[in-house]
Each structure stands twice: as C-alpha cells, then as structure tokens.
Amino acid sequence: MxxxxxxxxxxxxxxxxxxxxxxxxxxxxxxxxxxxxxxxxxxxxxxxxxxxxxxxxxxxxxxxxxxxxxxxxxxxGKPVSRITGVKEFYSLPFKISSATLDPRPDSECLVESALIIAEKLAKLARKPLRVLDLGTGSGCLLIAFAHACRQKGIQVEGLGVDISSSAIRQARINAALNGIENSVDFKQSNWFENVSGRFDIIISNPPYIASDEIEGLAPEVRFHDPSAALDGGSDGLDAYKHIIAAMTTFIKPGGCVLFEIGSSQAALVTDIVRQSISTHQNVAISCVSDLAGLDRVVQLEFNRNS
Ligand SMILES: C[S@@+](CC[C@H](N)C(=O)[O-])C[C@H]1O[C@@H](n2cnc3c(N)ncnc32)[C@H](O)[C@@H]1O
Known part of the structure; x- marks a missing residue:
C-alpha cells in the first residue's frame, strides 16, 4: 500500500x-x-x-x-450491545439503554422454566394466565415468555414492573418491537407497591450481587450495567427477602414464583423462603440448572389448597 x-x-x-x-x-x-x-x-x-x-x-x-x-x-471495553443498542434474547431483538441491564443468555433458563409451569397451569385455567415480572428492565423475560406462550396457544396477561421509569419506557418499546404489546403492560413500582390482584406466575431476576463485590465485576458489567440492576445489598439478598416476605399476598393458590439466582445462592434463597412461609402453606421448592450446569432458578410451586 x-x-x-x-x-x-x-x-x-x-x-x-x-x-x-x-x-x-x-x-x-x-x-x-x-x-x-x-x-x-x-x-x-x-x-x-x-x-x-x-x-x-x-x-x-x-x-x-x-x-x-x-x-x-x-x-x-464497551460491550457490543451497548454500541449497537440492541441485544438478542431468546431469539428476539431487545433495545437496551443505560437504564436497563444487558439481557444475559443465562436468564433464558428462567423463561424456559416459566414456560413449563405455564403449560401445566394453562391446562387447568379457563382465563388467560396472569403473570407478573418484578424488576422487568428491558422487559426481556416477560416479553420472551409471552411471545413463546402465544406460539404455544397459551393466553397470557402480563405485567412488568420496575423502579426505573426509563426502564419501563424501554420495556414498552420492546413489547411493541416484538408485537406483544397487547398481552403485556408495564408500570413503575417499587416491587409490589403499585401492584394489585393475584397472579398465576411471578417471575423475577432481581439485583443479586453483594454491594462489595460490584467493584470486582468485569469492566463491561461494572461500567455499563446500571447499579440498580446489580446491587443486591450487603449480602446480595435484599430483593429476595423483600419479595419473598410479600409474595403470598400476590400469588394465586396453585401458582408459581420463579427467581433467577446467582449460582451460589440456591440454599440461601431457599432458607429465606422456609423462614418466611408459614408451615400450613405447602410449597414445593426446586432448583433448575442452566446450560452450564450452574444453579440458576429457584422455583416455588404453591399447593392449590394453600
Ligand atoms: C438484574 S436486573 C433484571 C432486568 C431484566 N428482568 C433482565 O432479566 O434482564 C434487575 C432489575 O430490577 C430493577 N429493580 C431494582 N430495585 C427495584 C425495586 N425496588 N423495585 C422494582 N424494580 C427494581 C432494576 O431497575 C433492574 O431493572
């Protein structure tokens, strides 16, 4: 040259x-x-x-x-999705912003687990399944779930909530982008604060990193994901404690709550559930592993008669 x-x-x-x-x-x-x-x-x-x-x-x-x-x-060191503004999740496109977590492939495990539950519940339900997503961010979990339900002929009424109004705006954009805006709604809420009624399925990927571990995260995460999406308080478990303490008011008998967890948190989250739920409430607790074989989802199936 x-x-x-x-x-x-x-x-x-x-x-x-x-x-x-x-x-x-x-x-x-x-x-x-x-x-x-x-x-x-x-x-x-x-x-x-x-x-x-x-x-x-x-x-x-x-x-x-x-x-x-x-x-x-x-x-x-800027992640690809922060450069393009788009991330593929569950084979669907999601627009992301500085207010939303970059959707992670690991979280597809939560969508898969919720779909298995939805298929079971839909056989018994005469109405659309009511599904709540706590800490919806880009809306990726709820939108991917509702999209897959539509393909399976399962009717869903979804509600996604987030403390961040910018995240809620982004989730609405993503619902329209994926043609699912008639099945899902989004509103700003501090966990259950602005939520009413009971749900067949509650899903949540809450912030679960312990505050003093954030500094040790990869720069791509630390500098580009919003801290409200990462910081789970001193032991990383603040959000689980809060949600678990309130969840029985919002779950229908026979319903299911599914949490994404950090790979070392299954026993800790299970303990919080056991301590919080009264003994007469019969709940089957199980853990689902992701494709890497790591604990990724804690699933709480409530008895129909509880
Ligand atoms: C780990 S991100 C998950 C985002 C998205 N669901 C996903 O899986 O990609 C956690 C989300 O919880 C939201 N959040 C944090 N504290 C909250 C609160 N008190 N009430 C509602 N949402 C909250 C954050 O804004 C963030 O969007």
Whole structure:
C-alpha cells in the first residue's frame, strides 16, 4: 500500500470483518468472531445476508471511518450491545439503554422454566394466565415468555414492573418491537407497591450481587450495567427477602414464583423462603440448572389448597 493511499481503498467488506476479528482476538475478547460480525454489519448497515452478498465489494472511506471508530470503542471495553443498542434474547431483538441491564443468555433458563409451569397451569385455567415480572428492565423475560406462550396457544396477561421509569419506557418499546404489546403492560413500582390482584406466575431476576463485590465485576458489567440492576445489598439478598416476605399476598393458590439466582445462592434463597412461609402453606421448592450446569432458578410451586 502506498504511503498516501487511504487504508480503506484496499479493504473489501470481508477483509474489513477479518481485520476486526484479528484485532479482537489479539485483545483476548472471547467472542471475537461474533463481535466482529455484528459490529461490521452495524457499522456498514448490513445484515448477515448483506455481509455475505457484499463480501467482495470495497468499503467506502466513510464506512471505513465508522468501522474504525466502532472497533476502537469495542477495544476500549464497551460491550457490543451497548454500541449497537440492541441485544438478542431468546431469539428476539431487545433495545437496551443505560437504564436497563444487558439481557444475559443465562436468564433464558428462567423463561424456559416459566414456560413449563405455564403449560401445566394453562391446562387447568379457563382465563388467560396472569403473570407478573418484578424488576422487568428491558422487559426481556416477560416479553420472551409471552411471545413463546402465544406460539404455544397459551393466553397470557402480563405485567412488568420496575423502579426505573426509563426502564419501563424501554420495556414498552420492546413489547411493541416484538408485537406483544397487547398481552403485556408495564408500570413503575417499587416491587409490589403499585401492584394489585393475584397472579398465576411471578417471575423475577432481581439485583443479586453483594454491594462489595460490584467493584470486582468485569469492566463491561461494572461500567455499563446500571447499579440498580446489580446491587443486591450487603449480602446480595435484599430483593429476595423483600419479595419473598410479600409474595403470598400476590400469588394465586396453585401458582408459581420463579427467581433467577446467582449460582451460589440456591440454599440461601431457599432458607429465606422456609423462614418466611408459614408451615400450613405447602410449597414445593426446586432448583433448575442452566446450560452450564450452574444453579440458576429457584422455583416455588404453591399447593392449590394453600
Ligand atoms: C438484574 S436486573 C433484571 C432486568 C431484566 N428482568 C433482565 O432479566 O434482564 C434487575 C432489575 O430490577 C430493577 N429493580 C431494582 N430495585 C427495584 C425495586 N425496588 N423495585 C422494582 N424494580 C427494581 C432494576 O431497575 C433492574 O431493572
């Protein structure tokens, strides 16, 4: 390449993507291949098909500049979803903002577990299942759940609540984006404060990191996820204690509460449930592991006669 030639002049779309891949790999970014594909597509305005069909065309100078800036931001540690503003969860797109947690693949385990329960309950129900999502954030859990229920022919009336009004706005945008806005509603609430009535299913992925562990989290999490989505108080269990103390007023007989938990919290959360629930209330407590084999969901199935 001559000294004066602009760097983009010799790069095809495919080479530009390969260039990003190499730089991300050298920077020890684990998902270098995926990140390079998503960010090349984002910077050049191409979807996966466009990346293939336009692989051999040269990038323009303007495209090169955008790609370079995008690449540098990623190398500085900004997560891909914070750059593009979109994250895929349960094969659906979710727009995220500084007020919402970046949806995690681990949380798909909670959606799967809730779907199994919904299939059981729907066989007995004559009305749509009422489902509450506490700490809804981007709305990813409730929207993915309601979307999957619709595909299975299960009727759902969902309510997602969050302490953050910005998160609620984002959840509404995501419900419309995924065509599920008629099945779910969102409102601002401090846990159950603005919630009324009883629900067949309550799901929650509350903040569960102990306050003094936040500083040790990866920079991608610490600097980019909102602290209200992470900080679970001194032992990480504040939200569970609060929700468990109030949940029996909001769950229907025969209903089910499902919590996402940190992988070391199953016994701790189970103990809180046992201490909080009176002995005449018959609750089956179980734990579900995620794809990595780690404890991920604590599930409380209430007896129909309790
Ligand atoms: C771990 S994030 C989960 C977000 C989303 N459900 C997900 O799984 O990606 C926890 C959420 O709880 C919300 N939150 C924290 N404290 C709350 C409270 N007192 N009442 C309601 N929501 C709260 C946060 O704003 C955040 O959106």
């Amino acid at each position: 001559s000294q004066n030639a602009p760097p983009h002049a010799y790069l095809t779309v495919e080479q530009a993507q390969r260039n990003l891949r190499e730089r991300f790999k050298n920077a020890a970014i684990e998902t270098y291949e995926l990140d390079a594909r998503i960010l090349t597509g984002f910077a050049l305005g191409l979807d996966d098909v466009g990346l293939i069909t336009q692989a051999s065309r040269n990038v323009t100078e303007e495209e090169y500049d955008i790609l370079e800036k995008t690449c540098l931001v990623r190398l500085e």
